[in-house]
Amino acid sequence: MSEAMRVPTMAEYMAEGKQPEVLFWVGCAGSFDDRAKKITKAFVKILNKIGVDFAVLGTEEACTGDPAKRAGNEFLFQMQAMTNIEVMNAYEVKKVVTTCPHCFNTIKNEYPSLGGEYQVMHHTQFLKQLLNEGRLKVEGGKYKGKRITFHDPCYLGRANDEYEAPRELLRKLEVELVEMKSCKTRALCCGAGGAQMFKDAEKGDKEVNIHRTEEALETQPSIIAAGCPFCNTMMTDGVKNKEKQDDIEVLDVVEMIANAEDL
Amino acid sequence: MSYLPQLLFVIAFAYAVYFFARNVKRLRRNILLGKDVDRKDRKSERLSQMIRVALGQSKMVTRPIAGTLHVIIYVGFVIINIEVLEIIIDGISGQHRIFAFLCPVYSFLIGSFEILALLVLITVILFWTRRNIMRIKRFLSPELKGWPKNDANLILYFEVVLMVLFLTMNAADYQLQLNNHEAYVKAGAFPVSQFLLPLFENMSSATLVIVERTAWWAHILGILFFLNYLYYSKHLHILLAFPNVYFANLEEKGKFKNLDSVTNEVKMMLDPNADPFAEPAEGEGDEVPEKFGASDVSDLSWFQLLSAYTCTECGRCTSECPANQTGKKLSPRKIMMDTRDRLEEVGKNIDANKGEFQPDGKQLLDDYISREELWACTTCNACVEACPVGIDPLSIIMDMRQYLVMEESAAPAELNNAMSNIENNAAPWPYNQQDRLNWAKEA
Numbered sequence: 001m002s003e004a005m006r007v008p009t010m011a012e013y014m015a016e017g018k019q020p021e022v023l024f025w026v027g028c029a030g031s032f033d034d035r036a037k038k039i040t041k042a043f044v045k046i047l048n049k050i051g052v053d054f055a056v057l058g059t060e061e062a063c064t065g066d067p068a069k070r071a072g073n074e075f076l077f078q079m080q081a082m083t084n085i086e087v088m089n090a091y092e093v094k095k096v097v098t099t100c101p102h103c104f105n106t107i108k109n110e111y112p113s114l115g116g117e118y119q120v121m122h123h124t125q126f127l128k129q130l131l132n133e134g135r136l137k138v139e140g141g142k143y144k145g146k147r148i149t150f151h152d153p154c155y156l157g158r159a160n161d162e163y164e165a166p167r168e169l170l171r172k173l174e175v176e177l178v179e180m181k182s183c184k185t186r187a188l189c190c191g192a193g194g195a196q197m198f199k200d201a202e203k204g205d206k207e208v209n210i211h212r213t214e215e216a217l218e219t220q221p222s223i224i225a226a227g228c229p230f231c232n233t234m235m236t237d238g239v240k241n242k243e244k245q246d247d248i249e250v251l252d253v254v255e256m257i258a259n260a261e262d263l
Numbered sequence: 264m265s266y267l268p269q270l271l272f273v274i275a276f277a278y279a280v281y282f283f284a285r286n287v288k289r290l291r292r293n294i295l296l297g298k299d300v301d302r303k304d305r306k307s308e309r310l311s312q313m314i315r316v317a318l319g320q321s322k323m324v325t326r327p328i329a330g331t332l333h334v335i336i337y338v339g340f341v342i343i344n345i346e347v348l349e350i351i352i353d354g355i356s357g358q359h360r361i362f363a364f365l366c367p368v369y370s371f372l373i374g375s376f377e378i379l380a381l382l383v384l385i386t387v388i389l390f391w392t393r394r395n396i397m398r399i400k401r402f403l404s405p406e407l408k409g410w411p412k413n414d415a416n417l418i419l420y421f422e423v424v425l426m427v428l429f430l431t432m433n434a435a436d437y438q439l440q441l442n443n444h445e446a447y448v449k450a451g452a453f454p455v456s457q458f459l460l461p462l463f464e465n466m467s468s469a470t471l472v473i474v475e476r477t478a479w480w481a482h483i484l485g486i487l488f489f490l491n492y493l494y495y496s497k498h499l500h501i502l503l504a505f506p507n508v509y510f511a512n513l514e515e516k517g518k519f520k521n522l523d524s525v526t527n528e529v530k531m532m533l534d535p536n537a538d539p540f541a542e543p544a545e546g547e548g549d550e551v552p553e554k555f556g557a558s559d560v561s562d563l564s565w566f567q568l569l570s571a572y573t574c575t576e577c578g579r580c581t582s583e584c585p586a587n588q589t590g591k592k593l594s595p596r597k598i599m600m601d602t603r604d605r606l607e608e609v610g611k612n613i614d615a616n617k618g619e620f621q622p623d624g625k626q627l628l629d630d631y632i633s634r635e636e637l638w639a640c641t642t643c644n645a646c647v648e649a650c651p652v653g654i655d656p657l658s659i660i661m662d663m664r665q666y667l668v669m670e671e672s673a674a675p676a677e678l679n680n681a682m683s684n685i686e687n688n689a690a691p692w693p694y695n696q697q698d699r700l701n702w703a704k705e706a
Contacts, residue, residue, distance in 0.1 A: 159517025
């Protein structure tokens, strides 16, 4: 790493009487999970490099409540939501970007009726926008010509109809994009959604992530690209289970862009 | 004497309509046992969705084989109904082929009906083969054992019988026309039934009339019977697909509804000015406290109940479900079938008890849908996406989870851990909120 990351907080901005262009919502996985933290850092490096004026909530950020709501605990969800909304509204947040599709979906769709109305973007959408504005340049670099399959996160794809942003970024990396037999609207879940990440699966023949990893392996990729920290964990575990971790990497789209730039 | 067939026809027709209307009323009452949900907004969007998805079958063809076959039967069904209109007018008025004056148009119509009838016949045989010979996984699920499987096959047999009767009727009619029988006006084209003529050539006109009349009567009585079979069958989708698609959710699939009653409570809790010991305002304390989530059909919305009757058990939802694909007990189709079966049970209970539901010690939860099924869902929306008629099994699963957690505190232990972490340290894992930005200091 050439230089230290700059990660300003909303509090710091406020102390200076300024507003950042966008709030980066890091999420619990992005803050605490060792694998997901790499995604967070890759995103920050890109934002730093191209000079995007962003801030995080830092210790003022709290779980969006997505797993609580999907587990059926509406009360806990709304407690989390209202607390977060109060913080964000106090900072007069207008625009939010997040590397987690679950946070993305919750803030975008379930916060407005509770008083939290923001323009919310998934990081792949945000990066695509930067690309279109000419602020971000993405070139093939080390991934040029590599065989890559993209695993659609349910909460980005079906839940919010975004299938193209991550694919467009991958195409910019000049990879050979191969689709799994179930992709886009019919993509198979990694098995983590609906609070499954935090519990054991019910009895069955197989784990969902193994099933999805098998579908990914059928495309014989050198990289499985993901857009969600939970999918990333599930697919990484799946690849390990198949003892393919030496041949196949599981990487977030933003990590690939950062790596291509040697960030 | 000559009015007797007309009289019999009117009686049969009126009885069929009466019986059908009675079932429609019952259906409506059962659906309205559900809670209110606003699905009457955005009318033009709803209409265009209905035209595209229900009328236009746009989601059927995502599976090209089953989809195309279905479109053939659907088009055949809709178009051949024009002929049923003529048959009904003929039956009531005592005329024969009352639209015959349309000459070339009439020939074109009858010719088209015949070709469609043949296509439907072939398609039905293919459908039967798919269901009974080919081992297609979604037709082998446990929830299809017994009545659902028989129901599906019965519908196919019915369609075969109706199409064969239709073609037989036409063939006999055509032969009578060729014999210059005075009661059979020369009208229509018979591109398919002409091949049946060798069977009828040597029959006397009197026998032919008997064959033609028998087929005519059996065909229309069969249709009237089929109309009334719908209510007892998964086949209700031919009617309910339209309202179900019209009233289907238009929001993003990831947007789950927020409970207003909870919002009020949370606002009170977070409001520093709220007085926790305040007396409830006038009239406020009198209401029965709201039940969170759903444990029985009356806790669901009318749209969810409409969907339960709309489901035709095709199983596309189940075959796309990640839990089901990996051998878990959950099947979104079963969620819909269970909801319908329980609703029917509640409806019968109301009928048997003079319009008042008498508690029967049963409910949708546990007696129909097990907790194991509910907890296996990843909320991935694959089932919702797969449904060709806008059914949302996930919303029922979510409502029932809400009941389990908020009314019974019956979440799996690991989820309780995650939830108490969220409550205590604002993350599903036991990390301190004060450490949330530590990553920024790591290399």
